[in-house]
Amino acid sequence: MEKNEREAPLIWIPGGNREPETPPREEQEFSIPRELPLLPTRDVVAFPFMILPLFVGREASIKAVDEALSRDRLIFLVAQKRAEIEEPTPQDIHQVGTVGMIMRMLKLPDGRIKILVQGLAKGRIEEFTQIQPFYRIRISILEEPEIKETTLETEALVRSVREGLEKAVSLGKAIPPDLVVVVNNLEDPGKLADLVASNLGLKVEDAQQILETLNPMDRLKRVAQILYRE
Incomplete structure (x- = not known):
């Protein structure tokens, strides 16, 4: 099996x-x-x-x-x-x-x-x-739309995901310890969303929904919602 x-x-x-x-x-x-x-x-x-x-x-x-x-x-x-x-x-x-x-x-x-x-x-x-x-x-x-410039909304969302991940680690979630370091040095919203999502131990349904979301900002918003839901 x-x-x-x-x-x-x-x-x-x-x-x-x-x-x-x-x-x-x-x-x-x-x-x-x-x-x-x-x-x-x-x-x-x-x-x-x-x-x-x-x-x-x-x-x-x-x-x-x-x-x-x-x-x-x-x-x-x-x-x-x-x-x-x-x-x-x-x-x-x-x-x-x-x-x-x-x-x-x-x-x-x-x-x-x-x-x-x-x-x-x-x-x-x-x-x-x-x-x-x-x-x-x-x-x-599948090609995702390109983000041509960083907006205040993008910066706020990236910061929110970083803070949510740090909080999850402080609460003892099973997250690789060096993930926070990598996330803090990653600016691309799409790669950030994928990296965090793949390390949260999500149900297949939630992870699949994130994978199928092509817009990087929408994908990062879904990850933020999951982080703060947890």
């Missing part, structure tokens, strides 16, 4: 102050294929620019990972609508997910594999092009 057990996401922001031991592929222009193998996840939503350890155990999922590793190491990560479904159909899978690059893969004694995946870009499933032995899908890349 595969539960996508996970450790805390590693923090890596392009231009930030921390990278994993084996640095991910630097920000460089390369073409993301529009057709990719699909890895449905049960209890986690992957965000761009996050580095996520995942345990994979379902036969179809392992084959999807093998396919990605035999080509360009790219795979599409998307959450299931209901975690308890063992063999999800296309209708059981959300449409919006994240293109990820498999950085490492480790075979475990119990037959599962552990992978380390770096999120690259948001995408939407347009078509299932293969069903067996694993899902292959055609995607479109």
Whole structure:
């Protein structure tokens, strides 16, 4: 059985102050294929620019990972609508997910594999092009609107999220201790929203809603609401 057990996401922001031991592929222009193998996840939503350890155990999922590793190491990560479904159909899978690059893969004694995946870009499933032995899908890349200038509203919202995160840490929430340091040095609203959201241990429904919100300011507002709701 595969539960996508996970450790805390590693923090890596392009231009930030921390990278994993084996640095991910630097920000460089390369073409993301529009057709990719699909890895449905049960209890986690992957965000761009996050580095996520995942345990994979379902036969179809392992084959999807093998396919990605035999080509360009790219795979599409998307959450299931209901975690308890063992063999999800296309209708059981959300449409919006994240293109990820498999950085490492480790075979475990119990037959599962552990992978380390770096999120690259948001995408939407347009078509299932293969069903067996694993899902292959055609995607479109989702571009978010650019924020051309920093307004007082943006500054206030960024400050609110930083303060909310610091309060959550002071209350003993299970948040990586160095996250606050990274957040305090991050100005981009979209990346800030994704980074904080991916480290709050959110329910899949809440995290998926944030992932699907393309406007960076709207996304950051949702994260602020969740922080202060908690």
